[in-house]
Structure formats: C-alpha cells, structure tokens
Amino acid sequence: MSLSLDARQRAMLQEMGVTVWAPPPARPLPPPVAAPAQADAEAAIASAAAPTPVLHAQPTPAAPSAPRRPAHAATPAAPTSEPRTAGAAPTGLLLRAPVALYPQADPQAVPPELGAGWLVVLESPTPAEPLAGDSGRLLDNMLRAMRLHRHPRTFVATLNRHAPGLTAEGLEPAAGLQQALQTLRPSLVLVLGLGAARVVLGSREPLGRLRATAHHLPDGTPAVVSYDPAYLLRAPDAKAAAWADLCRALALVRRSTAP
Secondary structure (H helix, E strand, C coil): CCCCCCHHHHHHHHHCCCCCCCCCCCCCCCCCCCCCHHHHHHHHHHHHHCCCCHHHHCCCCCCCCCCCCCCCCCCCCCCCHHHHHCCCCCCEEEECCCEECCCCCCHHHCCHHHCCCEEEEEECCCCCCCCCHHHHHHHHHHHHHCCHHHCCCEEEEEEEEECCCCCCCCECHHHHHHHHHHHHCCCEEEEECHHHHHHHHCCCCCHHHHHCCCEECCCCCEEEEECCHHHHHHCHHHHHHHHHHHHHHHHHHHHHHCC
16 A cells, blocks of 8 residues: 655654654666677577476466366455454444432532533443543533533433443433433533434534534434544644533523523
C-alpha cells in the first residue's frame, strides 16, 4: 500500500504522534557500458550454445498434500473469515439502568431552572463507573458547569457494548430507554455522542445535524445532542461547541419551567 501525503498531512500525523514510514527512493541504475563489437559477438555465440536453464525446462513438482489443478481452473480467493473475526467489533448495545450521579445533593437547594431532573445517555468506556477515568472526569466537569451536581435527580444511563457469549447487565436500548423515561420523568435527555444519538433518536443523520436542533422523544420528552467526553478529549477544539449545546439544553429546560 502506498500513501500519497502532502507536507500538511504529514505535519498533522506528526502532531498526533503517528510516524509515517516510507521506503527510500530507488537509486537510478547506472547506464550500461557499451561493449566492444568482438565481445558482443562472443556473448551472442555463447548464449546460443548454452543449454536452457532447468527452471524453465521443467516445473517444480507440487507438494503431495496439494493436488494439482487443471490449467484452466480458477484459483479460489483466500479466506477472509480470520481477518474479520480477529478483533471484530462488538455486535450490540445494552442500556444499563440509570444511576443517580449526585445523590448527596440537597433537594431543597436545587435551582428551580434545572427542572425536575435530567437523564444523560452516553457510551462510556467504564459503564459501571461513568465518572471514572479521564472521560468520566470530563463528564463530571461538564455537569458541574451546568450546576447539575446540585440536583439529586441527575441520572446517567450508559450504553454497554457486548459480544456474543459474554454476559452484560442492561436491557436492549429501546426497552431500557422507555423504562427509564417512564420511571424518572426527566425534564430533558442529554444525549452525548453519535452512537448514543442513533440509539436514542433512531436517526442515521450525522452528528452535526443532530446537534443543530432540539428533539422530542415519542413520549414528548425533549432531547439535546452534543459531543461525548471521549471525543472532546481527542478534539479539545470542540469543547466550545459542546458548551454551546449544554447552554441550549439549559435554556430549553428553563423555558419549560418558567411560570
């Protein structure tokens, strides 16, 4: 495989810590040296008199375990099951039961503009501990910036990828989300990440279009889509846009609770 990268693309890869290896350019062969006429004649005579090499006179016999095919038979393609199986992506998603992120918050001190409660849905690398790791700490910072750490009814439901034969806690996303909405009755569902957005909204639109507008789930609950913390760690330039999404979610809840 050959890569055609310009200087800008190579600089971007270098900033990401990716080293691109390329073979050194082939050195041009020196021009042939013209031989004297007498030497050419002697070489031509010797070539004509030399016997045909064994490599072209008879083919190499086939191994006993691999029978010879007729000359007209097509060579079958190499099996592709092994590359597809090795390291294959998980085949499904489960939605874990929502958990309260800040149960220690005082219910009497909840700012009224935060509504009756929030449900955050995202695909977490640590579904059992959504606030663990770098992405979990960033999620905590995002919610605290919205003052949701002061709301004891701030819940998170994580999507958990699972493979066949492995046990995992949770329900199918559609059933799990419906059950969570019926139980919690949140003022808004905050959907973080494209995978979560496709599960919650059932849409194949790109993330940019899903972020551009507010959505309403079948039961009427509003939903806002933004970037997930894991992506923001890889692309910190998108944090400003993510904060604009969070502000839009806050404004939506504030309008719904206004007298």
